[in-house]
Every structure is written in C-alpha cells, then in structure tokens.
Amino acid sequence: MGGVERQAEGAGPGSGASAGGGASGGSIAHRVPDLGALELLLAVARLGSLGAAARELGITQPAASSRVRSMERQLGVALVDRSPRGSRLTDAGALVTDWARRIVEAAAAFDAGAQALRDRRDSRLRVAASMTIAEYLLPGWLLALRAQRPDTAVSLLAGNSAAVAERLLAGEADLGFVEGLTAPPGLDSAVIAHDQLIVVVAPGHPWARRRRALPAAELAATPLILREKGSGTRQVLDSALGGLARPLIELSSTTAVKAAVVSGAGPAVLSELAVGEELALRRLVGIPVEGVSLARDLRAVWPTGHRPTGPARELLALTRG
Numbered sequence: 001m002g003g004v005e006r007q008a009e010g011a012g013p014g015s016g017a018s019a020g021g022g023a024s025g026g027s028i029a030h031r032v033p034d035l036g037a038l039e040l041l042l043a044v045a046r047l048g049s050l051g052a053a054a055r056e057l058g059i060t061q062p063a064a065s066s067r068v069r070s071m072e073r074q075l076g077v078a079l080v081d082r083s084p085r086g087s088r089l090t091d092a093g094a095l096v097t098d099w100a101r102r103i104v105e106a107a108a109a110f111d112a113g114a115q116a117l118r119d120r121r122d123s124r125l126r127v128a129a130s131m132t133i134a135e136y137l138l139p140g141w142l143l144a145l146r147a148q149r150p151d152t153a154v155s156l157l158a159g160n161s162a163a164v165a166e167r168l169l170a171g172e173a174d175l176g177f178v179e180g181l182t183a184p185p186g187l188d189s190a191v192i193a194h195d196q197l198i199v200v201v202a203p204g205h206p207w208a209r210r211r212r213a214l215p216a217a218e219l220a221a222t223p224l225i226l227r228e229k230g231s232g233t234r235q236v237l238d239s240a241l242g243g244l245a246r247p248l249i250e251l252s253s254t255t256a257v258k259a260a261v262v263s264g265a266g267p268a269v270l271s272e273l274a275v276g277e278e279l280a281l282r283r284l285v286g287i288p289v290e291g292v293s294l295a296r297d298l299r300a301v302w303p304t305g306h307r308p309t310g311p312a313r314e315l316l317a318l319t320r321g
Helices: 002-008 035-047 050-057 061-075 091-122 131-136 138-148 161-169 216-221 232-240 254-262 272-280 310-319
Strands: 080-083 086-089 124-130 153-159 175-180 187-201 223-227 246-251 268-271 285-287 295-303
Touching (some): 035 061, 035 091, 124 138, 124 310, 131 254, 131 272, 138 153, 161 187, 175 187, 187 232, 187 310, 223 254, 232 268, 254 268, 272 285, 295 310
Parallel strands (some): 124 153, 124 175, 223 246
8 A cells, every 4th residue: 555655645635636647737626526426435435335335326336337437537546446245445545535535524514504605595585676566566475475485584675666776786685676667777677567557536536527538648737646756657657748747746655645646636647556445445536548558567676697596586486476
C-alpha cells in the first residue's frame, strides 16, 4: 500500500493533480466523480459486494459496474477488485473512499442547509394585491392555500396597482395581483381572470330611469366619483374615455366609492365583482354604456425574471383552478 500512498501524497481532493498525475486545468467538476459514483463506492466498501451496493442504491448491477469502471477511467486508478467471493477495494480504492466520505458528508451538510433555506422561505408568503382583488378574490384563494400549507404564514398588503408594483420591485412582496390594461414596468405577469367595469348610480339618480344605454360621450362629460390615480379601475376608465374622466370626488377605496354612490353623491364606475350584492339588493343600479369597452384583465405579477417559487407558485396555481 506504501507505493500508492507515495503516489497520492499531496494529491487529495483539490490538489489540482490530474488522473494521470500531470497538471490539469478547467473545471474541477470534470476531474472529480459525481456524488452518485462516490456514494456507490462507499456502499461497496461498507457491504463488500457490488451487487449489494447496487440494490441498496436502487440501480442494477450492470449499471453499478459501469459506474465503477467510468470512475476508474476518470481517476486513472483501479478502485475495486471483483471476484466470485465479492468485491474488495484496492489500496487506491481505500484511499479514494476516505476522500469520498468527506465529500459526501459535506454534500449532506449542503443539502440540509439548502432544505433549511427552503423551509424558511416556505414558512411565509407576502402578497400584495390591488383593492378589488384583495377584497373579493384573494380570501377564497388564501383559504385554499391554507388547506394545502397550514404552516405557511400569509401577510397581505392591499393598495392600488401602482403600490403593488412598488412593493414587488422593493422586495417587500413575493407575489402581486393587479387590475389594469398591462403589467406595470419591471414585472412579468399572467392573466388569471377577466373583469368588467360597470357604471352604477343610486336608485334615485336620473340615470336609473333611463331606457337606453348611456352614450360614452355623456359618461365622459359627467363628473364621477372616482378611484385615485394609480388604481387599476382608474387606469382602465381613463384609457376608455381618452383621459377625459371628470372627477367629482376621488377616493382611495372601493368601499368608500360605493358608500358615496349609495348616498346619492353621484355616479361611479366600479368592478362588477365589487357591486354584485348592492345590485342584487337594489341599493345600486347598473347603467349600460354604449360606444366604449370597460373590460379589463386581472393579473398576477412578479419581478421580471423571478418566477414565483414555493407557496407563491402554489397560490398562483390556485388562481387558475
């Protein structure tokens, strides 16, 4: 064994020596056997049989033999003596096995650390959503996610679409949801649903007695109770009316807009998701509009190039279910 040890002095892992003993360059990954091969060698050393090692690792014996031969060619030394009585490590194989054990133990520590990082990531989910989605769609999605991931703590940041984009770009949210014509700059997106904006008034408003659809020009000429600039609802309405929407009052929440309309302050344009109950109870009246489209997409958004992972990916999948 002494001759092998003299050859191997200073030639342990990381020494830079090639399989043939000469200097080599390039990536070390091309010169060091993969983890699967090293695990096989350790199993042979422990069990004394190539066949038993193959069974333990769930591979066939021919595959195990092929892997050992490939490893021997890569290193340039014989590692295993095979005989009818079993498999025995050569002197070089015993030395390589000692190095392999340290590499596999380090890989196991690496794997445990990576799993800890995944567990920490998966223990929380930060969602930013525009007001309509946060109020009318997200609760159901989050309940479904909780059934799948009961140990994931979810925090919800509600705001307008511009605020959602700011949260995502600042790294303060893992997944966002917005309403509007397009995804905000710097974000990738997926359309998860479609929505329709409708004109609503109080039952006592003159429009409530109309028999014909409201012309778009009349809508544009009428002061409206509006969401603030930066909201998806406002963006769609301004685009539909060529930027001509006239504010009577600007409010920062859908709930506040509905309350103002119900009180008789004036008409508004809101998501059909937000006014279904009020329309059914006749607290609000929907007014058909002609000459303009008020349809919009609802989107999941995330920073460009950073596809959602973990619980964020699972929540995204639930929105499409």
